[in-house]
Amino acid sequence: MPIQMDQQPSAQADSGSPREVQFRLGDWVVDVATRDIRRAGTVVRLEPKVMRVLEFLVGRRGQVVSRYDLESHVWSGMVVTDDAVTNTVIKLRKALGDKARDPRYIETIAKTGYRLIADVEPLPGRAGPLLPPGETPPGDELSRTAAPTGGPKDGHPGPATGQVTVAPPQRPRIRRGRLLPVLMLVSLAVAGGLALYLSVITPPPTAAAGTVVAVLPFDNLSGDPEQDYFADGITQDLITDLSKLSNLQVLARNSALAYRASTEPESVIGRELGARFLVRGSVQRSGERLRINVSLTDAVEGRNRWGERYDRQLADIFHLQDEITAHVVSALQVELAPGEQQRLTRRYVTSIEAYDALLRGLDLLGRRASADNAEARAQFERAIELEPGFARAYAGLAMTHAMHATYGHGPQVAASLERAETIARQGMAIDEAQPQLHFAMGLVEMYRGNLAAAAAEVSRAIELRPSFADGYGLMAWILHFAGRPDEGLEAMRRAIALNPHVTALYRTVKAALHYELGELDQARALLEESVEMNPDQLLTRLYLAAVYAATGQFESARWQVDEIRALDAGFRLDLAYGFPIRDPRYRARFLADLARAGLAAH
Numbered sequence: 098m099p100i101q102m103d104q105q106p107s108a109q110a111d112s113g114s115p116r117e118v119q120f121r122l123g124d125w126v127v128d129v130a131t132r133d134i135r136r137a138g139t140v141v142r143l144e145p146k147v148m149r150v151l152e153f154l155v156g157r158r159g160q161v162v163s164r165y166d167l168e169s170h171v172w173s174g175m176v177v178t179d180d181a182v183t184n185t186v187i188k189l190r191k192a193l194g195d196k197a198r199d200p201r202y203i204e205t206i207a208k209t210g211y212r213l214i215a216d217v218e219p220l221p222g223r224a225g226p227l228l229p230p231g232e233t234p235p236g237d238e239l240s241r242t243a244a245p246t247g248g249p250k251d252g253h254p255g256p257a258t259g260q261v262t263v264a265p266p267q268r269p270r271i272r273r274g275r276l277l278p279v280l281m282l283v284s285l286a287v288a289g290g291l292a293l294y295l296s297v298i299t300p301p302p303t304a305a306a307g308t309v310v311a312v313l314p315f316d317n318l319s320g321d322p323e324q325d326y327f328a329d330g331i332t333q334d335l336i337t338d339l340s341k342l343s344n345l346q347v348l349a350r351n352s353a354l355a356y357r358a359s360t361e362p363e364s365v366i367g368r369e370l371g372a373r374f375l376v377r378g379s380v381q382r383s384g385e386r387l388r389i390n391v392s393l394t395d396a397v398e399g400r401n402r403w404g405e406r407y408d409r410q411l412a413d414i415f416h417l418q419d420e421i422t423a424h425v426v427s428a429l430q431v432e433l434a435p436g437e438q439q440r441l442t443r444r445y446v447t448s449i450e451a452y453d454a455l456l457r458g459l460d461l462l463g464r465r466a467s468a469d470n471a472e473a474r475a476q477f478e479r480a481i482e483l484e485p486g487f488a489r490a491y492a493g494l495a496m497t498h499a500m501h502a503t504y505g506h507g508p509q510v511a512a513s514l515e516r517a518e519t520i521a522r523q524g525m526a527i528d529e530a531q532p533q534l535h536f537a538m539g540l541v542e543m544y545r546g547n548l549a550a551a552a553a554e555v556s557r558a559i560e561l562r563p564s565f566a567d568g569y570g571l572m573a574w575i576l577h578f579a580g581r582p583d584e585g586l587e588a589m590r591r592a593i594a595l596n597p598h599v600t601a602l603y604r605t606v607k608a609a610l611h612y613e614l615g616e617l618d619q620a621r622a623l624l625e626e627s628v629e630m631n632p633d634q635l636l637t638r639l640y641l642a643a644v645y646a647a648t649g650q651f652e653s654a655r656w657q658v659d660e661i662r663a664l665d666a667g668f669r670l671d672l673a674y675g676f677p678i679r680d681p682r683y684r685a686r687f688l689a690d691l692a693r694a695g696l697a698a699h
Contacts, residue, residue: 330456340564367396491524546677654694
């Protein structure tokens with residue numbers, strides 16, 4: 098008995114000998130039964146949903162297929178996000194070695210959907226009718242074997258170019274010995290023949306399935322608003338510690354800050370953040386005494402999972418923080434991966450003054466303003482002076498110099514980057530396992546145009562801290578410069594999942610990726626939102642000027658350039674540092690749009 102292809106193919110085939118369904122797609126041979134695609138000795142196995150999307154597009158070759166059509170037929174009418182469809186198409190493109198900007202297989206139709214443009218040829222005696230899943234021609238049935246189950250353990254589809262060797266069908270082994278899924282493993286052909294390999298590590302699927310935690314800002318009960326930085330620092334330290342665990346998904350501080358002093362019920366906060374568990378607390382510092390109250394709430398069940406009050410000497414703060422982290426992890430029943438217990442062990446400093454300076458510096462650095470950046474640097478320098486082995490202070494200091502590069506021009510940028518690298522290397526010599534040190538080095542290498550080195554540093558930062566939202570955001574920016582906007586959007590999706598209250602900068606990075614793809618309406622909407630959130634963000638106005646020019650809105654484009662010059666009279670477009678775009682066509686388009694907006698490159 099042949100098996101009719103229905104909306105949801107069973108994992109078990111009916112008895113009998115179903116016909117094999119194979120066809121040629123461009124220079125690939127597609128085997129529907131095994132979900133394999135083959136070309137010149139290279140074999141890539143597609144995930145079930147990816148194969149079903151391919152079948153649906155093949156059945157409508159040359160026609161524009163909307164996202165709604167894909168949702169209706171491939172997801173059987175289930176309500177899914179646009180990201181689910183987009184990410185599946187990204188995986189298919191990556192497997193085929195296709196490029197969204199210069200497609201040979203799948204063309205993106207802005208605001209509509211996709212169109213298969215490659216030639217399709219049934220193989221003699223090996224193919225049934227090439228129709229969308231769930232549809233059959235009059236008087237005929239489409240026969241196929243049911244897709245075998247398995248998923249990632251059956252192999253990961255990789256980029257299908259002549260420069261890449263497809264990995265064997267097993268999960269890659271990560272340095273710390275734990276098997277983790279790989280979000281991206283791509284080879285980027287960039288100027289000078291450099292092959293850039295990116296390996297971005299995501300938390301295991303079990304984290305996203307239920308153990309999502311938000312640490313809300315601890316209340317400052319000292320009665321002195323000047324002590325807010327201390328309560329915020331305790332909060333951030335707990336977030337940082339928990340986000341080192343691969344079986345937890347810990348939301349970024351920025352999203353939790355929206356609920357400072359909130360009186361909303363835990364159920365509402367949890368639902369809005371997408372977090373099942375909420376950690377709340379308060380800090381009261383009085384002289385050399387410290388009182389901290391902490392509680393863990395299940396926002397879904399509406400019950401308190403754990404709570405404790407601690408009265409300690411200020412000098413005992415580091416041991417106390419370890420104790421709080423251990424209690425939260427125990428209450429959540431989190432399984433620690435090999436090496437993660439050691440990762441949670443704090444490298445103690447002896448100076449409370451140095452720690453206090455660190456917290457003040459982090460508070461200032463988080464404001465992302467030039468004047469605050471200079472004050473933060475002074476605090477980090479003081480922390481290092483008091484505690485020369487304080488790796489976290491080196492990380493903060495390196496970040497101030499990396500951030501300073503974004504405020505400067507020409508030789509000033511080079512000097513700032515050189516200083517940031519020197520300090521980051523000094524910090525790594527003390528403690529290589531500080532994620533922020535690698536994040537700072539990622540910024541340095543990106544601005545220098547060393548995209549392979551930048552990707553390696555950011556990958557290491559994410560490996561050390563799997564819930565590192567800004568790490569994924571920076572990786573998205575690197576991918577933008579490297580000419581891989583599809584993968585950049587996937588990295589941005591991870592960043593936003595971890596930081597759901599999307600910042601202006603996140604919107605700008607995502608918009609730049611859409612602009613690179615030629616998706617101008619999406620880019621413009623995001624950039625306009627970003628400008629409204631932060632009118633002083635020069636980068637946002639720069640891309641908005643380019644988008645306006647690209648869409649013929651020249652008056653609006655010129656107005657954005659005027660705003661850029663009002664923000665920074667000496668601004669010039671310095672591609673050598675700020676915009677190391679490797680794709681010559683994209684770079685030319687970007688510069689042409691900016692020139693039409695009235696801003697020339699120097």
